[in-house]
Every structure is written in C-alpha cells, then in structure tokens.
Amino acid sequence: MDKLKIGILGASGYTGADLMRLLAEHSHADLQVLTANSHAGKPLGEVYPHLARLGLPDLIKNEDADWSALDVVFCGLPHGTSQEVIATLPESVKVIDLSADFRLRNVDTYATWYGHEHRAPELQPSAVYGLTEHYRDDIKDARLVACPGCYPTAALLLLLPLMKAGQIYPEDLIIDAKSGVTGAGRSLKEQNLFSEVADALHPYGVASHRHAPEIEQELSVAAGTDVLVNFTPHLIPMNRGEFLSVYAKLGAGADARSVRETLKSAYADEPFVQVAEEGVIPATRHVRGSNYVIVAANEDRLPGRVILFSTLDNLVKGSSGQAVQNMNVMFGFDETLGLTQQPMFP
Amino acid sequence: MDKLKIGILGASGYTGADLMRLLAEHSHADLQVLTANSHAGKPLGEVYPHLARLGLPDLIKNEDADWSALDVVFCGLPHGTSQEVIATLPESVKVIDLSADFRLRNVDTYATWYGHEHRAPELQPSAVYGLTEHYRDDIKDARLVACPGCYPTAALLLLLPLMKAGQIYPEDLIIDAKSGVTGAGRSLKEQNLFSEVADALHPYGVASHRHAPEIEQELSVAAGTDVLVNFTPHLIPMNRGEFLSVYAKLGAGADARSVRETLKSAYADEPFVQVAEEGVIPATRHVRGSNYVIVAANEDRLPGRVILFSTLDNLVKGSSGQAVQNMNVMFGFDETLGLTQQPMFP
Amino acid sequence: MDKLKIGILGASGYTGADLMRLLAEHSHADLQVLTANSHAGKPLGEVYPHLARLGLPDLIKNEDADWSALDVVFCGLPHGTSQEVIATLPESVKVIDLSADFRLRNVDTYATWYGHEHRAPELQPSAVYGLTEHYRDDIKDARLVACPGCYPTAALLLLLPLMKAGQIYPEDLIIDAKSGVTGAGRSLKEQNLFSEVADALHPYGVASHRHAPEIEQELSVAAGTDVLVNFTPHLIPMNRGEFLSVYAKLGAGADARSVRETLKSAYADEPFVQVAEEGVIPATRHVRGSNYVIVAANEDRLPGRVILFSTLDNLVKGSSGQAVQNMNVMFGFDETLGLTQQPMFP
C-alpha cells in the first residue's frame, strides 16, 4: 500500500515533535513537509535533536510549502493563524487541526472566548469535532477534523456516556484538572521556566479557561440542555500527563457501580479507553507517552454524589496521538496503527 | 529570660527535622532531648547531615529520656504510639502532639478511623485542638495540645470563618487537595520512591482519608450541624507544599467579594494568615518553607457557588511551624518567635 | 515465522518492566513466563498497572516455572541469586543475564567486588560479554550472554574504539558519571525516597562502585595493558538517563577531531550509536526511552587532553534494550526489531 504524503504546519512545537515521534512508528506515513516560520531553513535536528536521526525534511516557511502534493496536513499553529492558513490549503488536502480554531461550532462563542472574529467562518460548518470514540463516523468522511483540546478529551471521554445515560446530573459539575507543563507548549513565558514551576503548584485560568466552553458544548448536546461546568486547571511540576477529578451529582437510581458499568459498556470495544476496576486508582504514570485513557468511578461519602477520574497524556491522546488516530480513521487504516507504544514507566 | 528546655519524641521524621530547623532560630529554645528508637545511639548528623552543625544531643530511646527536667515535649511518633508514650510523661511537662492521636474529640470516632481503641482516653478531654488562630485562648492554658493535621489546618483556616458567618453552605462541600511528598513522611514505602512519584500524579485515600473526620469535626462545630465533606487528596511530585481547591455553595446573599471580606476581617490581626486580593492566585511557592498560609476566594461561573483556595507548607504551618507557634502561645512568647523566615523561592 | 517463547526471571524490577514494554512492540516475542518471588500469585497489572492491558501471564515463583518449554530467558535477579538460578536452567534455554553475575571474566575479581564466592564458576568461561557492538560475533553463538552494566555500556561504547586506536592514553582516565534514580532499582531504601532525591544531587560509591572493575576489564583488553580508572557516579533527580563526562589524555598525534573521526568510523554502520558533530552537545533527553547512545568529543583548554561525552537511557540501551538487541543477534532477527521507538521528549 502506498504511504500517505503528510505535512505538518507548525512542526516546532511540542505537539509537532510528538507527532513526528508517533509517525516514525507508523508504517504508512511519509512526512514530506514540515513548516516552522520562526525556524525556517534549519534542519529539524537543530530544533529537536532527539529526532535528528529520522532523516526528515528541513523546516520551511508555511508559504513556501507545496501543499497540493500532500494527502493530509496536521496543523499545530496558534489559534487565529490556523484559521487563516487552513483556509488557503487546496481542497484536495485533508486537514487535521490540533489548534482550537474549529472546535467551537458557534463562531460567536469562538469570538467571545478567543478575543477575535473567526477568520474562516465558511469552513466551520464542515469541521468535524475529532473526539474519535464519539464522532468516528463523521470523522471517516471529513475533510477538516478539529481535534479536541487535551482537557476536553479527558473530560468528555469520561462524561459523555454518563450524561447520555442520565447517570450524572447536568448541574453542579465540578472538574478539578491537573496538567503537566507541556500543556503550555514551548513558548517563552516566565511562568513556564523551570525555577518557577519545579517543586510547586498553582491553579490558573480560574473560571476563565478556554476549554470550558468546549466541554460545555459537547455536554450540552449529550444532556439535551445547556450545561455549565466549573473547570479549574492546576499546573503540576511534571512534563506530561493530565488528571481530572470530577465531582458529580448522580442521576436518579445511579451509583458508582452503575456509573462504572455504563462506562464499561460504552467503551467495551475501544482499544484506547480503559475503565478502572472498583478500587483501582488511575495515575498519570499509567498512561505516560501512550495513547491510552483511563477513566474511573468511586463512591463519594457525600450522599447522591460520585467521584470520577480521567487521565491521559496531554501530548498523545490529548493531542498528537488522537490526531494520528483520526488520520487512521480518515484513511481507513487500522485505528491503532502507530499508536501501540505502551506507557513509559518510570 | 531563661530558655525553655525542650524534648522531641520521634526526632528522626521530617517533622522532627523541620522542628529543629525552626527552633535553631528561636531565641528561647534549648533542645535537650531527642529520641528516635530506631536510630538510638547515633549522632543527629548521621540521620540529618544538614543539621549536624547545630551541636544537638545524640538520639536516644524514648525510654532512656529524663522527661522530668523538661518544660515541653513535641511528639512526632506514629499514631497509637503517641497515646501510649504521652500517657507516661510527667504532669509537669507540657505536650505538643504532632500526631493524630488527640485530634478527634470523640474516642469512638478515633477508633473507627484509626483501627484501634484509643490508648489514653483519660487524656483526650483535656487535649486542646491546636489550630492556633481559632483556639488561641484554650491553647494558652493547655497542658496537652493536639496540633491539627496538615490538610485540616489548610481547610479550617479557610472554611471556619466562612461557615460561622453563613457565607458558605454546610452541604456539598468539595475539597480537592494536592500535597507534596513529605506529607507521607520518611517511611520506606514503594509509593514514595522517587521513580514512582516523579513526573506523575495520582489521588489517594479517596473517600477514606483520616483527615476528613477531623475537618468535619471542626466544621460541624462552626456550622452548628453535622457536616460531611468530600475530601480527595492527590500526591504531587514536589517536596513541600499543600494546595486546597474548595468548591462551595454560597450562603444566602454571599458572593466571592463578601467571602473575601469575611476572611479579611477574621484574619486582620493574624501574622501568618493572608487573604489574597481579588484576582491574585496563590501558589505553593509563595509559602514554601514558611509558616504563612494564603487563602483566596474567586468567582465561579456556576451560579450560587464560589471557588476557594488555601495553601501552606505542610511541614511548617501544616505541622512543625504551627507546633512552635503553639509553644509560643503556651509560654507567653511573641507568637512569631522563630517563625519569621520568609518563603524560599525558587 | 514462529515466535520466541520467552521468560523473565525477576519481572517485578524496573528492568523487567522495561523489557515488557519493549517486547510488546517486538513482532517475534511471546512472553510466557514471568517470575517475581515476592509478588508470586499476583496479576502483573497489580505490580505494574501501566502494563495491565498487555494480557501477560500472572507472576509466579522462580521454582514454579517450567523452563524447558522456553527458547530464551532474561534474568533480572539480584547478584548472587542470578548465578544460583541460572545454573539450574535447562541447557536448551538461552540465557540473557541483566545482573552483574557473569560480567567479570575472573571469578576472583568477582569475589573481591561482590563480597562472596562465585556460585556458578563452571558457567563463567562460556559467558559472553554482551556489549553488542563489540562482541556481536560471540553473542551470535552464545548460550549465556552477560549484559554489561549501564555505566560500562556508556563508558565502553565511547572508549573502546579510542583505546584500541591509541587515540587516548590508558592512564589518568577520569569518568564523572551522572545517573537518574531508576539505576537504583525499585528496592526500598531511604536514599531513593522522593524527598531525599528531589531538588538535590550527590555522588555515591566514590572510588568503590562495582562498575569500575567491569570498565577496567574491557579497557585493559583494548589497551593491551592493565587500565585503572577514576569512576565517580552521581545521583541526579530524574527518572531515566545516564551521562558520562570523561576527561582523557590524548594519544600521540590525536586531537578532538581525530577522536571524533575514530568514533565515526567505528560506528558508521551501527544503528544505535551516534557520534555528535563538532559543537553539538548531547543531553540525556535526546535518548530518553530509546535504545540510542550518543557519544561526543570536544576540545579541552588543557593541552593534550580531550573532553568526551556519552549518554544513554540506563533502562534501555543500558539494560533492557541492549538485552533485546542481544536476543535479536542470538536468534538471527533484524537487530533493531522492537527497538525503533524514538526518544520521548519532553
């Protein structure tokens, strides 16, 4: 079988790096174009020495790439820019966007949370929300897939089946999230310096994080009513990994066991989603570097409530891994191709 | 003025080490007895090289100490053992217990959560709960002070004034806690090995942590009704520091601003409790190594709710620092003596 | 082609875990027996939750395994025990030993450094030193391969070609080594607790580390004279990775450039050994999680000397990865099978 001709827009970020790491193990991937405007002209090994041996093409500018020869492009550009650049790509190229630019179905919601008008509103209606396990059929036929944010991926894989089944109540949903520092990308900000982050922790984006409306959008569809969530992320001194502790009200007749069973039956055939057995507590190290997600349900001492957990690697299932999974769906490959690497522990 | 003659029972734990670090800067402290049964006979510098230069006495066995010559004893023994040993101390010696042994007023609650009958029930009624800011007058005259657990200290300094003032509602209180690894002490457990903890995180003690009943005991007093809380702690790859994110229902007429004002007026004269201004997000690094606590209130997007934060250093205000603060109260010293070290950042 | 039937003796250590991680991606590996005496009877997922999904057999005792049905056994038992157990294995089973038990050709040297008489001296003469790149031909035909220690692997891949070529002088060789904490294994020792190691560093095994005689043994062969080295390892607060800074006297006519060229020509056809270009400084993160080694030569300001670097992942090329590489050689597979995973960064 022929290999896919692949490009990466914005290859110098951490998601770009992890895409290349994963695609190196993908038997049908041929990386032909890597762009990174601020590093154009450099060999990849200068920006990412750990990938130097892969023999990949040098980094070039977005505008210098020949997109027409490609089958698919991953886009890892900043929000706003992604919309602009994707709008210029030839129709023949499929697009898997890892940015936030096409995740919100309502362009007004986008404008409210991202601070500027949508720059490719004509593309938005055709964009498919790329939460693979829940939109697989749509992804199959999509030209433009908007991969979910890392937090929404963890939250929705946990909550969508429960909301749909009425196992949890759409009000008073509290999502306390913890993330490693790669979630902030490779950009130069004081708050991401080692000495600011190490041996310390703090919340950020309190009641204002842009992943909240994304979570709410999908939960509202599932609940059939507008859902508002408390979403409070915290920065943890670790490289990778994301952990959500969700405090929810049980639906009528539900308990931790029925919640667990609902999750098990929703994901029985899914290769990447695992439901922890009763009493087993997930940890970020159980999925580090892999495309796996673990979800769990625990009894709460508070009556009528349940404690839910969800953990994934923000750079893999929360970003590049899910993007590759979507590529596999879009091109008819085995969905696990390139994604079977087991977690790395320690 | 004469110096206090001080002993430490169980000096080889991390709380013992931090007690010695703090008391080295206390102008009225004279450490005369250090016990550590498993290290008896060793110079302190062999167990804690960083304290070798202090010229402190060698470690001895509990049973070899002459307690009668001392003014005050800090007790850092494991639960159960603390009760047994404290019961044997001469009445003339004041006792500041850092273990969990005298925190729960009801010995039946103790038995339920700690798995054995209380071993000094006759002492329990005279024990004063050592949350300095809220029990200062009782501590002044106490012979036996039971210092609160690290999590309860962080939780109660935040929540007691709010509960008393009706600013928050006593139901549906969710306390998502994060702690550095020193909270687990220096004991040899696989889950505390560097390679298990580093670059990773996980919850523990889900719906079963022993600090929950302690928090509930004090909140119930404040609320005038039985309070049950969701308390879910997480282990974070850092040495020191504790951070509580509390999700609460606002009382009638309350909002984030009134909550903040309630905290400010409660702690206006307190040297160690600080209330963050609107929009200022606390972080564990803002208190690392110090006896300070920072509490904060933020608006929630969910109507009728508020997001609360509390952070402290678990080994200082959460343990050894508060113990020294209590000693200062018990002996009529300036309450800040030995506790003015500023946080160490980075 | 049939799959190899494989056993792991001592599967509950970190090297065991990384063996399973790597073999999961090996198309010809079938793990049939996993032993771990202290965890016998447990499912693997209880000891290593991150590997739970692989469907591997439960852990059993060494003495309960049926070895005769296997093709090859990896041995990760403690030193001394490895000798005892390997001596009982059927002759038909090939053995790849990851312990130190068969690395030293001279059983008296073994006794001196390991504190007890060799327990299988009759096997020692047939053991092949498993430094793949330098003993490939012997490994092909070996029944018992003694995989080098992690530090010796890093040191010898760097120094053997240089010593053989007279590019460095066999005296005054100083090897300052730095290692992540997984090098110490999963055993319960105070010095491996998170709070002892994090945000700190110290040397250990100063002038007494057991990897010194192993390095000396192989360098002596290459130099044709007895070589003594200064080997000073340091414990670094990271999970994986090993970095050697070697300070050497240049041989007659040699300089940093000729040293680099010697390394390049020695490893021109090697898939896992890379020689850094002039001015490129290696880092542990460039090899994390992979079987790659990077070696480098830099000019020293001291005349007649050269600064050499070598870095690898101690659990992969320094242990489990090299073991799999040796298995590939012993059974005629492509040497890179199961070992093509790229480094994980960040």
Place this chain on the structure above:
Amino acid sequence: MDKLKIGILGASGYTGADLMRLLAEHSHADLQVLTANSHAGKPLGEVYPHLARLGLPDLIKNEDADWSALDVVFCGLPHGTSQEVIATLPESVKVIDLSADFRLRNVDTYATWYGHEHRAPELQPSAVYGLTEHYRDDIKDARLVACPGCYPTAALLLLLPLMKAGQIYPEDLIIDAKSGVTGAGRSLKEQNLFSEVADALHPYGVASHRHAPEIEQELSVAAGTDVLVNFTPHLIPMNRGEFLSVYAKLGAGADARSVRETLKSAYADEPFVQVAEEGVIPATRHVRGSNYVIVAANEDRLPGRVILFSTLDNLVKGSSGQAVQNMNVMFGFDETLGLTQQPMFP
C-alpha cells in the same frame, strides 16, 4: 544602633529575591531602594508574591533612585550594565557587586571573555575580590567589592588552601561542576523552560564558561604560576544547589588525609565552611537555602590523585548570602548576621 540604608540595583532577578529574603532576617538592614527597569512602577509583590508581606518599596528605574541617601548598594545588573551604572554612583555609597563586572583584575581578560571593552576601567584597580574567607581584610576597607561567581566560590574555597600548601599540583586540574537551574537566572530562554530541563541533564559552556578565567586568576595567585583548569558545568533538574567534583593530582607527600587536614586547619574558625569527615559524602541538600559550604577529600583508586568535593547553594553562599556576609564585614557587624538560617531539607 542605626540601620543601614540599603539599595538593590536589579531587584527583579533571583539573586535580588534571595537578598531580600536574607535581609528580612537581618536586624540592621533597611531596604530603601529597589530598582528593576523592566518592572518599574510595580509593587514588589507583583514580581515576587512570596515577598509581598515584607512591606518593601515599589520597584523603580535605576535612573530614578536617590543613591546619595544610602549607605550601601547591592548590584545585580547584567554584565556591562553593572560597570556603567556603578560608575555613576556617589563615592559615599559602598557597592557590593554581584555581577561579573569587577571580578577579573585584568581588563583585557575581561574584554576577551565578555566580548566588550571594560566600561569602568578606572574603578577596577580599587575593586576587591569578595571571597570573604580569603580576602576579609581587604573587604573591610573596600568601597567596591566584586562578589565571586557561584562556581568560583565553590571551587576556590576548596582549592585555594590546597594550592597554597602545595597539597595539589597546579596542572591537570579537572573541575566537573553541576548546578541547579536558578544559576541561569530568571531570563526567558528556551533552554530554561521546565519541559526542556526536567527529567534530563546536559553539559553547557564546555571549555568556554566565563567562570574558568576567574577560577584560574585566583589559583594562579595561590600557585605562584599560571594555572589553567578544565571546567565543565552541567545543568541539573533542580532549583538550587551546586556541586563540584574536582579531580586533582596530589602534591609531593600529600594524600587524602593530609588534604583534609589542610582544609580543616584553613577553615577551623570559619562559621560557614565545613570540612566533611573521612567517608562522609556531601550533598547539595545539606546546604540548600543556607550560607554554608561543605568541602571534602576522598581517596582515589588512581595513584597520586585525590577526589575533591565542594557544595553550596548558588543563590546564597554562591551569590546573595556571600554578598550579605561581605556587607557584614564592610560595616563591622557580626559576620553571621542574617545568615544563620539552617538548610531546608527536604
């Protein structure tokens, strides 16, 4: 006694922050001026929340400060700028420079290593090298003290007495150094991002670090001959701490014991320098956050050589602490004033 009126030039760096932390415990310090050109106008608590409670003045621009009212100024500006600004200060103000600008006695050497002509050559002759233990008498009467770099402090406290006593040989001196990330300051560089540094290590400034000529300058004076050293620093994933492993040739008749005795007699009366007993291995955690230095000598298996260690906290004894120590000397205070904080471990 009156308090000293103190200013800090460049207060927004990590050394500025640690100066403020230390001076908060100094009974004769009154911080009156804090400059930080890029943060001018901000309250200190906005830049360093952990110091917000100290009630210090707001940050202002260098040019807006009234220097004439001050007794002493600490200067933490970048190299080059320090020279320019210090040259403008009134003669009545004593200056303690923490930058590299006045450390090299020879302005040509400065130009060679720092890439520009010295901008205050007229001041250089009067500058005293501020290695307190070795230049105490000169510091007493100095107006301008040039505090040593962090690495030179660790290296020279270890090596100066040995070089003077002929215990080590001035050739072939190899200094393998390891440092925490605060050594790189708070500036925004990709290589200092958490995700680049965490769980990893690498050397930097190989054969080109600017602290080498500084070490050589002082060793040459001690040896009475030009000394060249190999100085190879490595970046370690920790906040604070510096560790030097020095590999030296023993002088005639010397051995590890005589080296240790030489160090002990050199530092017998020094409050901050400690010599480790035989067999005791120093660690960065033994000095973290404190002004102490530990030096040690160990036997090498290589004949005629010795293994030396030196460790300190780069922000304290390696920078701000030594600066305060020098202030104490310059103004006739007890040298330990404000510097008695014990190390913080864990």
